[in-house]
Amino acid sequence: MMNQLSKDDRFPVTLRNPPATPGRLLAGALSAVLDAVTGESPAAAVDRALRGLHGVASSHGIDLDTAAVAPAALHAAGRTQERRRRELALLSLYQATADLGRRDTVARLSDAILSAASRLAAPVDAAWLVVGNSSDGWRGYAASGLTVPDALRVVGRAGGMAAVAVRSAVPFAVPSYLDSTLFPHDASADAAIRQDRIGPVLAVQLPVTGANKVVLHLARRDATPFAAQHMAVLSHFAHVAAGQLEVVDALTASRRHAGELAGRLGDRDRSTAMIDELLQLVAAAEPPEPAIALTIIGKALGTPVVLLGPYGQMLAGSAPDGFPVAGSDLINRAAAAPGRVVVECGSVTRYAISVTGSGRSQGTLMTVRDTPFSEDGLADLRRAAAVLGALLTRRSALRQAYEEVRADLFAELLGAHRALPRSVRVMAEANNFGLDRPHVLVALTAADGAVLDPLVADSAALLGGIGGLHEGIHLALLPGTDPRRAADALASRIRRVIGARPFICVSEPLTPAGGRLSDTVQAVRHGLALLKVAGAPGAAATTSELALFRPLFDPDRADDIRDLLDSTLSPLVDYDREHNVDLVSTVRAFLATGGNAAAAARKLYIHPNTMSKRLERISRLLGDDWSEGINGLRLRLAIHLESLSRRPDPAPAGRTAA
Template identity: 30%
Template sequence: MPQIALELLRLLAQDAPAEQLDASARELAADDPATAAAARELAMRVRAGVDASRRREAELSALVETARELASRSDPGAVLEAIVQRARALVGADVSYLALHDPDRGDTYMRATAGSVSARFQALRLPLGAGLGGLVAQTERPYWTPDYPTDDRYRHTTEIDAAVAEEGLIAICGVPLLVDGAFVGVLFAANRSYRPFRRDEVALLGSLGALAAVSLVQSRRAAEAAAALDALSAAHGGIEQAAAAHDRFTALVLAGGDVADIAAALGEVLGCWVVVLDDEGVRLAGHGAAPAPGEGVDPLAEAPAVRESEGTGRLAAADGLWAVSVTAAGQRLGTVALGGRDALDAGQGRTVERAAMVTALLLNLRMRAAEAERRTRTELLGDLVARPAGATADRDLVQRGKLVGARLTAPHVVAVVHCAPERRRAVAFAAASGAALAAEQGDAVVVLVPGEDASAVADDLARRLGGVEPATVGAAGPVVPARGLAGAHAEARRTADALLALGLPGRGAAAADLGFAGLVIGGERADVDGYLDRVLGPLADYDDRRGSDLVGTLAAWFATGGGHRAAAAELHVHPNTVAQRLGRIGALLGPDWQEPERALELQLALRLRRLRVNG
């Protein structure tokens, strides 16, 4: 057995393939077949685990590279071609293709293919519910089959079956393309021979489909923005102004410009000041000598022109100020206001309205991107909170953290924030400043902050997030997030609950700050072990390492009223020994250990410990 095990370990260390491991195990099985079989089974399991981990790492890298490639393309046609080429390569399929949803006709139509040779197949339309792709479109769920022509789970039609037969397809897998719950199309991978698709392959195709859906929608909107800018330039009254607006707006939008860049460009084209307000009247951007916002409600938000435009959705003018609402998909996102110039002619008015349209596209893109990132962070934080404390660092979680800028292998503090339900989203957004992750989780907001001082983090969050309505913060840590946050999250929640039970809303604290008060209020969820470790841990650790009895000495000293001789008699040692031990206790606990408040904590912890030991 040792010889078999050593040989298999050597092969594993050399990264030998499974076939070589199997062959070597069989060669060595002559003397002890049963033992060799067990060793072979263990070695093959280790090999399979290593292969699976490498495959997952390669898939993640491929998806990240795919996201970079799709983000670099602005033409919808180029994005579609890149998607099907990537799908074919990632899944190892003979053919990949993408069908887009046609809301006017209520079906999907073939839009891009890779590896296809049939013109009939490339022109195919899939009614909802018909064939595998039509079922994916109808249910918005993935489906796959190793042998489509003979699979009676799907509603076969003459047109679909003829096109599939002409292409020679046998195995087909399709996943839906969804963006914010809206159906965009179906992404397929197919083979011209029998192939049972594995679940991890379906999941990989689904992940690519999610990236593809977002990239496709973004590229469409970029094209729409470019078209809107073309229309803006055409409607402009002056050739010079039209050229300037077209060149500048197009360059800004397609190069990733923000609302502030559009406001500045519009102000320079029309020679005026420009302010962009959000839907709550808060300034998002400005250009030129606009009126000061003042304190409280911005006067521009209350201006008659702004109010009129909010009601009509059109350009309005009053008191030397012009305003037009910024809307997208029937939702008002804000207002573009401008002034400081003479009256606008018809062409200049259309310029302002077109600028508002471009601003709406940018705000809508920013809102959707923020929502997508919020969901990503919420899901990651939920997975970390659900992971048991002390688990091995998860490579997938670490990589997901890197994608959102969080170093999950470094020390962090976990905080739980209690606030009014209607404030949770705003509190999560405000808490994200300086945090690795912040999101709503159940009836609270959970925040993950880089650092090691839980008390300082709790104080800072309570101060920053409080206002008219208080935010109560319990914190725990430090902890390495990739190893699980379940324990730290539970401690932070207990601390936040204890603050509310103590009548201290709007305060921030770590468990150590509450002392025995947090333990008492904790009820059935009280963390007695954690409390004992915080209060007596340094002494207990010292006793375990040195074989001493500092805990017992401290208990005897308190029990005898703080007298060295009485404690010595209780312990059956010399008074000098008690004095030496008390000196060591002071060095471990700090010079304030005899102060009334600290002494009370120590006596309570000693009594709880004695009850634990004798109970």
């Protein structure tokens, strides 16, 4: 009603809704374009927003050529959509691999693989698994979505697409199964495929060890081909699924042999307990460190067990004093005969077996005995190596997926200019990262240029945060409300590894949920560069302490900062060095007490006469007006920066943040 007043109704009143001026309308239309480009909107929304902007401009007589910016806006919107699709794909991959770990039978796991793969490459109308090899032939194993039972015979004796997928070792897709000439066809299988209206098909090998190969097929009934992003995600998924198949195979074999082992002696009970404990570790939502599995194996075998690298280096385990570690010859022999225990006899007997998973070596399992193993003992060692390989494979795959998701989350948080979209919040929840908790942003670099990646990311994770390299600078987002305490905890962990405290600039507390962290990134970047130019190794400061210098100095122009310090403080520093006096601290105390010489003397624990003599000396070195006007301002800036850059390390090596 207030907006309906005529121009003649003039009386002092404040309108609740300001008039829709051309500027406000143009700003609103431009904001709609930005929302469409950076939001979760399709290209049509960007086009509508641009047309809206053009319409508003035209209605006010402004000739605005929005067609010129349309390609750039559509390209930016496309990149936003592509990035979010990749984030969601990584999250789906992480969830899918975690779901596989909860299946404890081959049948249940096969159904879970079909279901998870169909979600990752959606839309998928049918999926099936085939098992076999070129010598013994192929057979369908499990399927979902097929309406014609004979369609499971899509492989035929020659293998069809499965044989091609195994030879290529990468995901293999055809736009039309029936029309493809890339593989041999089976007449009865083709008839079933035609009746089931199958069109594009994608095949990917699950790289399990052994003679038999496993190939996953995904199919659609429309003509939409599978995209490259689907094949990339399924390539990662295939390795995880293969590792889990080996886990379940080991679990199935263990259960099958449990009945046979029931009547054996007590050592057989220990063997069964070892396998069960190892399988529980493998099936855990978060697979533990390999050392825990080695402890279980060593306890069951009655001898220490270690995991060695290709050159005999210790990867996991704890060998007692005098433990004769294997040389490279024994390791090479074990690697050349996967699945077999290699024996080296002497004063003691060494046993080594290659630990493999998903077709790749994960190390060599080795133990030493004074008395030889029995056949049952050798079998236990082989089974332990198989399960350990599955554990290491699954642990590696989950860690890779986890790190990729956290890296994307970190980049999204630090690059945010506005409130976070829902996709980023979902990623944060999946990683147990509290967006609504107070955090501080830490920027750091080593004084000697030492490499800090991935040390920063690992240290940040141990402190409950997230970190890594962002736009050429090491950053960490840590929980807490005390900037110095969080920064000191991170610096202490870094110092234990590189032997020196890094340069650090830390922000005041902030809440990541609000977005807009990009400005904070620039603030800590500026502060870190300033400390590197002006400070001693190990200098640390907050962005609040350095806020005064941000509009005054450009860290890229390092000479300006050095000139300020040299021209202002050099006479005092040189005199202190030659006469063993501390005129710099005298100036700092005098300025801090507002020019009160008596108060400054008490602060320095010196006699007033000594204070007077020092002030006279300072005047002779800097001039009588050293504390006034522009000279006083320059001196205050230099003293403040010098104090920050030479602050002693406040954190002992063992201290951590609360």
